[in-house]
Amino acid sequence: MKLKIGIIGCGGIANGKHMPSLSKINEVEMVAFCDIEIDKAQAAAEAFGSEGAKVYEDYKLLLEDKSIDVVHVCTPNSSHKTLTVDALDAGKHVMCEKPMAKTTEEAQAMIEAAERNNKKLTIGYQNRFRPDSQYLHKATQRGDLGDIYYGKAQAIRRRAVPTWGVFLDEEKQGGGPLIDIGTHALDLTLWMMNNYEPESVMGSTFHKLGKKENAANAWGSWDPNKFTVEDSAFGFIKMKNGTTIVLESSWALNSLDVDEAKCALSGTEGGADMKNGLNIHGEDFGTLYTKKIELENKGVDFYEGETVDEAEVEARSWIDSILNDTEPVVKPQEAMVITRILEGLYESAKTGKAVYFE
Structure with a gap:
């Protein structure tokens, strides 16, 4: 079985980082896309969605889908706390784009939501990878x-x-x-x-x-x-x-x-x-x-070495933490600090x- 992922926010960071990286991982499929500009969600679904992927303008409708296992929050900072807490309370694991929140109080509420729902939460600090x-x-x-x-x-x-x-x-x-x-x-x-x-x-x-x-x-x-x-x-x-x-x-x-x-x-x-x-x-x-x-592993004629895409490594690490029930590399308690x-x-x-x- 594949993990089913919903994307909330289909703007620049979703298109530049999250969705391209997730599309390279065999164990997942993106089944739902949400954006307040519905055209962006539709375009994302066409580019990265699985067959029959759903499109939403209201994120609460996406969260009602019990088949979705994971949500990626890729929206402006002011909405991170609300969307993340609602997604965790809906029983989803959450990857929230950085920074975690605008305030420490908001970040603490996100951690508490993850703990009470026994779900994983991580923050998008891809430079660690x-x-x-x-x-x-x-x-x-x-x-x-x-x-x-x-x-x-x-x-x-x-x-x-x-x-x-x-x-x-x-x-x-x-x-x-x-x-x-x-x-x-x-x-x-x-x-x-x-x-x-x-x-x-x-x-x-x-x-x-x-x-x-x-x-x-x-x-x-x-x-x-x-x-x-x-x-x-x-x-x-x-x-x-x-x-x-x-x-x-x-x-x-x-x-x-x-x-x-x-x-x-x-x-x-x-x-x-x-x-x-x-x-x-x-x-x-x-x-x-x-x-x-x-x-860079160079030094051989006609071979430039392998390149590492930190966003792809980040996504792979995050999905593995869910599949193997391990701690994510970026712990929410660290991000809150x-x-x-x-x-x-x-x-x-x-x-x-x-x-x-x-």
Whole structure:
């Protein structure tokens, strides 16, 4: 038997990530599609649906279908909590796109719904499944870097503001680059450290370049009047054990030091960074060394090596966790800590004061 999947939200992230990845997994079939723009749901069903796939404009009708085992929530951030809780209460396992929610309270409600229904819940942090992330995680968990006490989470674009959908709408998204791409960099950093106990945060947000008209941008100029979120955000995060993390995120920054969903780590035995590939550095026999990790498997004429699609690996891992009744790689409790930190950084930016957690 195949797991039957329903897709709620048939926009960019569903078409660019979720549905293409699921379509490559033999053990699943997408049987239902829902979007408030019914044409998008119909197009998705035609492109990715099984024979007789159903199309809905109202997600509650999709959830009434008892044959559906799994739901993927691919909608704006403001709806994550409601859709996820309703799907879990309807007896479905849920993959919710990142970030988990706009607030910690919403994220907690999602976890409680998963627990009371004995269903699996995961969040779409696909960057954990990149080859460099997988390698570095194995190294950090083995103790190669020793006690990691400093980290840098980076998600900086020079000019790449998403101008479609609701990305620029603070009410629907909860924020700009911090909650959109900064969340990925923070997830990687915490995962490498295996540290989910924040003590305090201090944050700053800026709406500087977003006010410019006819600005250079990868996806065309944005409308300054619709740009209601920050264009850059930076944070200082202190964990309970003293570990410190600096978080940088921007869609538009006058900087050539750009990188997205990357982290750098410093520990007592060594360090690592993801700049221009994965580098691990340390000291042996009184001498410093730097190892550049080769992950592309090239080196043979006429063979470019195998490429890894992290979205496909993520989907495969998620489906396997359901079929084998194991924990998903991205645990909702971890994702909730990310939401808690991001919420604290936004609050700090508004008040100008540090936010302390209990």
